[in-house]
Amino acid sequence: MLKMKQLGKVFHTGEVSTHALREVDLHVKEGDFVSVTGPSGSGKTTFLNIAGLLEVASCGEFLLDGDNVNLLSDSQRSKMRNQKIGFIFQGFNLIPELNLFDNVDVPLRYRGFDAKERKRRIEQQLELVGLASRMKHLPSQLSGGQQQRVAIARALATSPRFLLADEPTGNLDSQMAQSVMALLEEINRQGTTIIMVTHDHGLAQRAKRQIFIKDGRVSELTAVDGLHSASLHSVAPLPLHGQTADAPRVAGV
Amino acid sequence: MLELGPIFRALLRQKVGAVLIALQIALTLSIMVNAIFMMQQRSEQMARPSGLDEANLFYLSNTVFGENYNHKAALDDDLRLIRGIPGVLDATQINAIPLSGGGWSMSLQNKAGEGENGIGVAVYMVDEHGINTLGVELIKGENFQSTDIEWRAASAVDWPARTMISQAMAESLFPGKWESALGQTVYINNNEPMQITGIIKTLQAPWNGWDGVERSMLVPYQLEGRNNRYLIRTEPGRRDELMPIIEKALAESDKNRIIRSVTSLEETRNESYRGHNALNKILMLVIVVLTLITAFGIVGLAMFSINRRRRQIGTRRALGATQLQVMRYFMLENLIISSLGVAIGVGAAIGLNIWLVSKFELKPLEPQLLLAGVVALYLVGQLAVLYPARKAAAIAPATATRSV
Numbered sequence: 133m134l135k136m137k138q139l140g141k142v143f144h145t146g147e148v149s150t151h152a153l154r155e156v157d158l159h160v161k162e163g164d165f166v167s168v169t170g171p172s173g174s175g176k177t178t179f180l181n182i183a184g185l186l187e188v189a190s191c192g193e194f195l196l197d198g199d200n201v202n203l204l205s206d207s208q209r210s211k212m213r214n215q216k217i218g219f220i221f222q223g224f225n226l227i228p229e230l231n232l233f234d235n236v237d238v239p240l241r242y243r244g245f246d247a248k249e250r251k252r253r254i255e256q257q258l259e260l261v262g263l264a265s266r267m268k269h270l271p272s273q274l275s276g277g278q279q280q281r282v283a284i285a286r287a288l289a290t291s292p293r294f295l296l297a298d299e300p301t302g303n304l305d306s307q308m309a310q311s312v313m314a315l316l317e318e319i320n321r322q323g324t325t326i327i328m329v330t331h332d333h334g335l336a337q338r339a340k341r342q343i344f345i346k347d348g349r350v351s352e353l354t355a356v357d358g359l360h361s362a363s364l365h366s367v368a369p370l371p372l373h374g375q376t377a378d379a380p381r382v383a384g385v
Numbered sequence: 386m387l388e389l390g391p392i393f394r395a396l397l398r399q400k401v402g403a404v405l406i407a408l409q410i411a412l413t414l415s416i417m418v419n420a421i422f423m424m425q426q427r428s429e430q431m432a433r434p435s436g437l438d439e440a441n442l443f444y445l446s447n448t449v450f451g452e453n454y455n456h457k458a459a460l461d462d463d464l465r466l467i468r469g470i471p472g473v474l475d476a477t478q479i480n481a482i483p484l485s486g487g488g489w490s491m492s493l494q495n496k497a498g499e500g501e502n503g504i505g506v507a508v509y510m511v512d513e514h515g516i517n518t519l520g521v522e523l524i525k526g527e528n529f530q531s532t533d534i535e536w537r538a539a540s541a542v543d544w545p546a547r548t549m550i551s552q553a554m555a556e557s558l559f560p561g562k563w564e565s566a567l568g569q570t571v572y573i574n575n576n577e578p579m580q581i582t583g584i585i586k587t588l589q590a591p592w593n594g595w596d597g598v599e600r601s602m603l604v605p606y607q608l609e610g611r612n613n614r615y616l617i618r619t620e621p622g623r624r625d626e627l628m629p630i631i632e633k634a635l636a637e638s639d640k641n642r643i644i645r646s647v648t649s650l651e652e653t654r655n656e657s658y659r660g661h662n663a664l665n666k667i668l669m670l671v672i673v674v675l676t677l678i679t680a681f682g683i684v685g686l687a688m689f690s691i692n693r694r695r696r697q698i699g700t701r702r703a704l705g706a707t708q709l710q711v712m713r714y715f716m717l718e719n720l721i722i723s724s725l726g727v728a729i730g731v732g733a734a735i736g737l738n739i740w741l742v743s744k745f746e747l748k749p750l751e752p753q754l755l756l757a758g759v760v761a762l763y764l765v766g767q768l769a770v771l772y773p774a775r776k777a778a779a780i781a782p783a784t785a786t787r788s789v
Contacts, residue, residue: 214705
């Protein structure tokens, strides 16, 4: 479904070049739930931006459903985002002037659905996240957890095959975070592929696969007898469930 | 897919800036449409034909200061001299110059008597060369004969028995049947009869602001006096060449006089409408300034709104909006604001026009002009928002995931 080969991203600021991602090789299959962890500034957001077609890689190959996205125009990438990818942002990114109905409606309009179909999908998704009765409310009238649920409803409204979540629980208390995580797990069980960036290793461990980014390099952690090891580097055990840490200690690095 | 509903609902929650711009558009529309209307009316006035062969006419003033001056002989000599110069088509002595702002007026009435209503008319005193010199078109009747021309002493108060009048004057005297004016007797100075022997298609009065500017009459008179004026018509294209030649010839023919104010009819027209031209320029400046202020207001509001909503625009892009769809969003937003402004502006324009009509006797506003103003302001709005909309479209979708 998603294949990255020797992918790299370099940012140029004046004469300074920053390698945000280096030689990333990754294959995400349909139905995967991948968590992405790493220290601040490690390249997690850049990874997510490239995976979500929000940015273009500087080098390497990125295939999404077999299409080399590096070759697509801006307009084609926009359409592919709308059709295949759903986004959940740390800050929810709801449009404050629009009520819940209109917020969920935003990607559906870009898809070009007719009014009847949009209404059906909006009601269905708001029902799914338990906010159908509040569709005329503004985001400011909701709690953080409820806003994130609206953002999830919006992300799912276009029936994407691929959901990208950037710190979806980052602005929520632990109870809300568990609730949102449970919702994401349910969505994944129904077949949607999810890539989730998180600082919370407890939540990260609940994903089917975990990848770790440090200094722009991606390594996959695999569970071995309750411990995790990197596919590229051996790593020390991750912190216990529920604890957070910026980075696992990597043995020998 | 158009987003008018959500855009409108979003505007309702951020309405202060939008309402201010809408009011600016309304003000601009109301002033612009009425200003253009006033300009149009002035331009129409300026474009009215005088009836004269303006391009080939000029006149000069002749002031004599010698002793034992024989007015009649000197006048005949001067006119003979002028008419004999190659390139001159004709010349006449005349008491007033059309469009010049100074002249004679009298009133004519259908019936004799002091109680009868008279109709104001501009009076031009000319000889039998008057028609040809002015270049006016005689559409009924006949020109004066040389035998018709009377000598008017400086102290004279009586009037000759014949006159030619303009068609507009004939229509005023005989409403709906101007052609019947030919041969009719009308009265000047209440009781002095004059027979209408000719009708001229168009001959404007000296006063362009007069509501009877099209009403004029020719009277077969030559005037006694030390100050007189000659009107001269040249062959096409030779006016400027002949003006100094004739001035010099007259000056040399009699050293006891001064030739002055050698002026073309074109100059007189320009001078006559200088006020109109100046007002039109001022009104145009007002329109341009107001339109620019409105356009900059739209740009400013849109740029402010875009900078405030960078994250939101990035989110829209992340959710699948193409650059074109982002541009369209802001252009539609402007369209809604402009529509509100235009709706208020149409009402304000009509209200302002009603006030202007009542205060300054202007004509009512033409609906086509109002429509053109509406279209123009929609265009200004869309053009003004184009740059901010392009800026918005250029916001990267990755802005959605940036923390700042």
